[in-house]
Amino acid sequence: xxxxxxxxxxxxxxxxxxxxxxxxxxxxxxxxxxxxxxxxxxxxxxxxxxxxxxxxxxxxxxxxxxxxxxxxxxxxxxxxxxxxxxxxxxxxxxxxxxxxxxxxxxxxxxxxxxxxxxxxxxxxxxxxxxxxxxxxxxxxxxxxxxxxxxxxxxxxxxxxxxxxxxxxxxxxxxxxxxxxxxxxxxxxxxxxxxxxxxxxxxxxxxxxxxxxxxxxxxxxxxxxxxxxxxxxxxxxxxxxxxxxxxxxxxxxxxxxxxxxxxxxxxxxxxxxxxxxxxxxxxxxxxxxxxxxxxxxxxxxxxxxxxxxxxxxxxxxxxxxxxxxxxxxxxxxxxxxxxxxxxxxxxxxxxxxxxxxxxxxxxx
Amino acid sequence: xxxxxxxxxxxxxxxxxxxxxxxxxxxxxxxxxxxxxxxxxxxxxxxxxxxxxxxxxxxxxxxxxxxxx
Numbered sequence: 001x002x003x004x005x006x007x008x009x010x011x012x013x014x015x016x017x018x019x020x021x022x023x024x025x026x027x028x029x030x031x032x033x034x035x036x037x038x039x040x041x042x043x044x045x046x047x048x049x050x051x052x053x054x055x056x057x058x059x060x061x062x063x064x065x066x067x068x069x070x071x072x073x074x075x076x077x078x079x080x081x082x083x084x085x086x087x088x089x090x091x092x093x094x095x096x097x098x099x100x101x102x103x104x105x106x107x108x109x110x111x112x113x114x115x116x117x118x119x120x121x122x123x124x125x126x127x128x129x130x131x132x133x134x135x136x137x138x139x140x141x142x143x144x145x146x147x148x149x150x151x152x153x154x155x156x157x158x159x160x161x162x163x164x165x166x167x168x169x170x171x172x173x174x175x176x177x178x179x180x181x182x183x184x185x186x187x188x189x190x191x192x193x194x195x196x197x198x199x200x201x202x203x204x205x206x207x208x209x210x211x212x213x214x215x216x217x218x219x220x221x222x223x224x225x226x227x228x229x230x231x232x233x234x235x236x237x238x239x240x241x242x243x244x245x246x247x248x249x250x251x252x253x254x255x256x257x258x259x260x261x262x263x264x265x266x267x268x269x270x271x272x273x274x275x276x277x278x279x280x281x282x283x284x285x286x287x288x289x290x291x292x293x294x295x296x297x298x299x300x301x302x303x304x305x306x307x308x309x310x311x312x313x314x315x316x317x318x319x320x321x322x323x324x325x326x327x328x329x330x331x332x333x334x335x336x337x338x339x340x341x342x343x344x345x346x347x348x349x350x351x352x353x354x355x356x357x358x359x360x361x362x363x
Numbered sequence: 364x365x366x367x368x369x370x371x372x373x374x375x376x377x378x379x380x381x382x383x384x385x386x387x388x389x390x391x392x393x394x395x396x397x398x399x400x401x402x403x404x405x406x407x408x409x410x411x412x413x414x415x416x417x418x419x420x421x422x423x424x425x426x427x428x429x430x431x432x
Contacts (some may be wrong), residue, residue: 003408076400078424138380138383146372210400216376221383221409281374299375 004228010207017196018233019240021059024188028257029115029249031237032059032200033108034284036258037101038302039309039318040184041165044177045234047306048313049143052182056169058190062197063285064162064292069203070349071293074235076205079155081296084144087342089295091276092304093311094335095284101265102319102329105284106211106273110230112259113239116251119266126267130274131215132242137343138220138278141350146298155294160304162292166194183258193204205293209233210286212277237339258321265324265332272335279343366393370402371425378402379409382430386413393430403428 018031023195030036036053043054071077099105102123104112109127168176169190179185183248187193201207209229217223241249253261260266277283280301282290287305290298312318368385370378378397385393398401403419403426410417410430420427 065392078399083372138376143377144374147374148372186393213375220376221379223409223412225408270390281376 003225005219006202007207007209007225007228008232008235010203010235011209011229013203014107014177014200014209015111015114015140015235015237016198016240016346018107018114018237019244021106021154021188021196022115022194022241022248023244024192025186026193027186028107028115029112030104030258033104033111033306033310034288035096036103036108036183038284038288038305039096039100039312040179042306042309043179043184043313044168046175046177047310050313050318051177051184052179053184053313054177054179055184055187056165056176057187057202058166060288061162061166061169062194062199063201063204063288064158065199066198067289067292068159068162068201070202071175071203074206077155077294079150079152079294079296080147081150081154081299083297085148085297085300087144088131088280088301089304089307090342091339092287092301093278093308094339095273095276095280096305096308097312097317097328097331097335098269098276099213099284100269100312101332102269102273103260103319106270107233107283107285108276109270110211110233110254111237116249117167117239117256117259118251119256119261119263120251122263122266123270123276126270127274128215128273129267130276131212131278132219133271133342134275135216137352138216141349141354142279142347144281144297144346147295150296151346154296154299157296158291158299161320193261199360201289201292204285204289210282212274212283215274216278219238229269233234260299260319260321260323262319262324265319265329266331268326268336269319272332272339274341275336275339279339321323365392365431366390368393368395371396371398373397373402375401377403379405380408382406384413386410391432393428395428396425397401397428398425402426403404406430
């Protein structure tokens, strides 16, 4: 019980920070959104040219620093890699496409619900459905294989990337793009975002909360440990919004900030996110935390997220407040099929290998 | 003789699933090898909920979990 209460409080900190960052200037219901924030960074680096979503989000820098430092101090920092990096890249790529059709990562989905956005409940149903499908593959022996120890430098790549991003944010060189209007121009003060981002990084590194893990463990092994963290996020975000952002609190489908009402595509977009998250072993924020504590495979996943964000905007896949796009709808269908094929092939391959092993052992 | 489950290098949640599969196969004496703190925590929580005893030995960043009932 004490464990569950701890998870609830850890999640609560994240939920409150979500409300605080909106209060101080982040876009509506977007106190923290890992998909949106990596997408904004992708735009700031010029990898896509959607002028309204380009900003070097200090929260991401803070999350990387927070996770890196606390994992280093506690012994969780371990440099590993080599577990199906290319599959992870592709899963990260499609995950981002699904998230940008829905308009948010699973964490923003919870924060959207916490401010009354009913579309996010449709997204949540899709997310849980995607996780349920992914769990069936886990039960059948899906595995991305072992990771092995890597050179220590691998573990420093993401923290160094964060330092470079921080320099770009402060120096603002001409080749870094900053939105002058739209969501990319709406931001809490840099110091506040950086510090609260670091708190998020520390809390999530220590608690191991993962939005996919919460539902996955509940379905797979009836363990509700992490689910309590997610409930904490939701409850405290709701309270935080009622206190800090009461003017924008509204229970409705229509008129929600940076959201659309295409139920089918909210559902399927998040189905793709849930499926990819389970097959990756973690949601986007968990991947970002892991990439910062030496996990090179999670680092490759984040590069997949960045590539997915770039293509989403370059190919017109990302939704907007007016709705999803035809290109985005096609991409989600292709994504779901591609990911199912990958998962099926991995399971089939693992079965063949274990059969071959039996033959060797018995022969 | 304890059944050995080698889950080193496996990413979340595979170590738990491998442990679960062994338990579902009516193994009551297990030695699970893992190499992350998260895997130790998750497996500990899982086997305790199933009524097993668990002890953890750490050696050079790797963990041997002795699980029995």
